[in-house]
Amino acid sequence: MRHALSTRLWHWINALAVVVLFMSGLTISNAHRRLYWGHSGFSPEEAWLHVMRFPGWATLPMFRYDLAEARDWHNTAAWLFALGLLAYWIVILVNGHFRRDVAAGPRAYAPGAIWGTIRGYLTGENRRTEKVDYNPLQRIAYAFVLGVFLPGMVLTGLAMSPGIEPAAPWLVEFFGGRQSARSIHFLFAFALLGFLVVHVAMVFVAGPVKTLGGMIVARPGKENAHG
Amino acid sequence: MAEIGRRHLLAGLAALGAGACSRIGESESATSIFDSAESWHREAQRALAGRQRLAPEFEPSDISLTFRGNGSLTVDTADYRAELSKGFPNWRLTVTGLVDKPLSLSLEALRALPQRKQITRHDCVEGWSAIGEWTGVPLSSLLDAALVRPEANFIVFRCADTLYGRRYYESVDMIDAYHPQTIVAHQLNGENLPEKNGAPLRMRIERQLGYKHAKYLTGIEAVASLDNVGEGKGGFWEDVADYQWYAGI
Numbered sequence: 001m002r003h004a005l006s007t008r009l010w011h012w013i014n015a016l017a018v019v020v021l022f023m024s025g026l027t028i029s030n031a032h033r034r035l036y037w038g039h040s041g042f043s044p045e046e047a048w049l050h051v052m053r054f055p056g057w058a059t060l061p062m063f064r065y066d067l068a069e070a071r072d073w074h075n076t077a078a079w080l081f082a083l084g085l086l087a088y089w090i091v092i093l094v095n096g097h098f099r100r101d102v103a104a105g106p107r108a109y110a111p112g113a114i115w116g117t118i119r120g121y122l123t124g125e126n127r128r129t130e131k132v133d134y135n136p137l138q139r140i141a142y143a144f145v146l147g148v149f150l151p152g153m154v155l156t157g158l159a160m161s162p163g164i165e166p167a168a169p170w171l172v173e174f175f176g177g178r179q180s181a182r183s184i185h186f187l188f189a190f191a192l193l194g195f196l197v198v199h200v201a202m203v204f205v206a207g208p209v210k211t212l213g214g215m216i217v218a219r220p221g222k223e224n225a226h227g
Numbered sequence: 228m229a230e231i232g233r234r235h236l237l238a239g240l241a242a243l244g245a246g247a248c249s250r251i252g253e254s255e256s257a258t259s260i261f262d263s264a265e266s267w268h269r270e271a272q273r274a275l276a277g278r279q280r281l282a283p284e285f286e287p288s289d290i291s292l293t294f295r296g297n298g299s300l301t302v303d304t305a306d307y308r309a310e311l312s313k314g315f316p317n318w319r320l321t322v323t324g325l326v327d328k329p330l331s332l333s334l335e336a337l338r339a340l341p342q343r344k345q346i347t348r349h350d351c352v353e354g355w356s357a358i359g360e361w362t363g364v365p366l367s368s369l370l371d372a373a374l375v376r377p378e379a380n381f382i383v384f385r386c387a388d389t390l391y392g393r394r395y396y397e398s399v400d401m402i403d404a405y406h407p408q409t410i411v412a413h414q415l416n417g418e419n420l421p422e423k424n425g426a427p428l429r430m431r432i433e434r435q436l437g438y439k440h441a442k443y444l445t446g447i448e449a450v451a452s453l454d455n456v457g458e459g460k461g462g463f464w465e466d467v468a469d470y471q472w473y474a475g476i
Contacts, residue, residue: 031353032353034355039356042355164272179355
C-alpha cells in the first residue's frame with residue numbers, strides 16, 4: 001500500500017511525538033502512582049488503581065527521575081501531537097482519505113466481515129492477496145485510534161490543566177472531573193500502546209520492507225487508490 | 228533515493244530513543260524550545276481564559292475528608308512553634324516593594340478586612356487533587372490598599388519555611404495577582420489553617436498548580452523584574468529543579 005504525502009508526513013511526526021509523550025508520561029505517572037475517579041483524590045483508600053513504578057529504561061528522561069524535565073518534554077511534544085492531529089484530520093476530511101479508506105461503516109462491524117478478516121490472517125490469505133483496501137478490522141482500528149484515542153489524549157490532557165479549566169469547565173465535567181480525566185488519559189495511553197504493538201507486529205507480518213517503504217517514499221509507478 | 232530517505236529516518240528515530248533524549252533535554256537549545264513551548268501554553272491559556280474567568284468552585288459535599296500537606300509541613304524554628312501554640316499573635320504580613328504605602332498587618336487586621344470564601348480544587352504537580360474551602364482576603368484589596376506602583380510587573384510571596392536549607396518563595400504576574408480568586412487564606416474548611424497546610428497564612432492561586440500556592444506567608448513584595456529575586460527564576464522549585472514558572476498546565 002502506498003500513502004499520500006500528508007499521511008506519510010503526519011505518520012512519522014506523530015510517531016515521534018507519541019514516543020516522547022508516552023515515555024515522559026511514564027515519568028509523570030511515577031510522580032504519583034495512584035489513579036482516582038471524580039474530581040479529587042490523593043489517598044490510597046480513594047484510588048481505584050495502584051500503578052507500578054515504571055523502570056528507568058522506559059521513562060524520559062531515562063534512568064533518572066526528573067519530573068520538571070519530563071513535564072517539559074511532555075508539554076512540548078503535546079503541541080506537535082495536537083496540532084499535527086488537527087491538521088491531519090482536516091486533510092483527510094478534505095481529500096476524502098477518511099471517508100474512502102478509514103471510515104468504518106456498519107458493514108465493517110458485521111460478524112461475517114470481521115470473521116472473514118480474522119480467518120484471512122490465520123490462514124495467511126491476507127498476505128497472499130495484493131491489497132487494495134483496508135480490511136474491516138483495520139478500518140475499525142484506525143477509525144478508533146484517529147477518532148477516539150488520539151483526540152481523547154489531547155482532550156483529557158487539556159482537562160487536567162488548571163489554566164484551561166476556567167475557559168472550558170464543560171470539558172472537565174464531560175470526563176467526570178479532573179481525576180477521571182487523568183485516569184482516562186492513562187488508560188487511553190495504554191490502549192494506544194496496545195495498538196502500537198499490534199501495528200508494528202503487523203508491519204513485520206506483512207513484510208517490513210514493503211510496508212515501511214510505502215510509509216516513507218512515494219514509489220514511482222502507477223498510482224493506486226491510496227496514492 | 229528511497230534507501231537514503233529511509234536510512235535518514237531510521238537514524239533519526241534511533242537518535243530519538245535511548246540516552247539521546249536525556250542529553251538533548253539538558254542542552255541549551257532544548258531548554259529554549261521547552262521554554263517556548265511552555266510560554267505558548269501560557270499565551271494560549273491566557274487568551275482562552277482571559278483575566279477574570281474563574282476556576283470551578285465546588286459544593287461542600289465535594290470537600291476532601293483531609294487536605295493533604297505537601298512540601299514543607301512546618302516551619303522548623305522555636306519562634307514558629309511558640310507562635311503556633313499561641314495562635315500567631317505576633318505574626319505580621321508585610322506588603323512592600325514598589326508600593327507607595329507599605330503595610331504590616333496582623334492576623335486580626337487581616338480578619339477584619341472583607342473576605343472571600345471559595346471551595347476549590349488544589350492540583351499538585353505530582354498529579355493528585357484535593358478540594359477544600361478557603362477563606363481569606365483577596366490579594367487585590369491588599370495591593371490596592373498599599374498603592375502598588377504602575378511599574379510593578381510581578382508579586383513575590385515571601386515565606387517562613389525552608390526546604391533543602393533555602394527559604395521558600397513564589398511569584399505571579401499581575402494578571403494572577405489581581406484575579407478574584409487569588410486570596411491570602413487564613414482558614415481551611417472553616418478552621419484556622421492547619422500547620423501542614425501553611426499556618427497561619429498561605430496563598431491561593433487557583434488557576435495554577437500547587438507549588439505556586441506559597442505557605443507560611445510573611446511578605447508580599449511588588450517588583451518590576453524577577454531577575455534579582457532568589458536565583459531569578461521566580462520561585463523555589465523553579466530555582467531548585469527547573470519547574471516552569473507558569474504552572475497552568
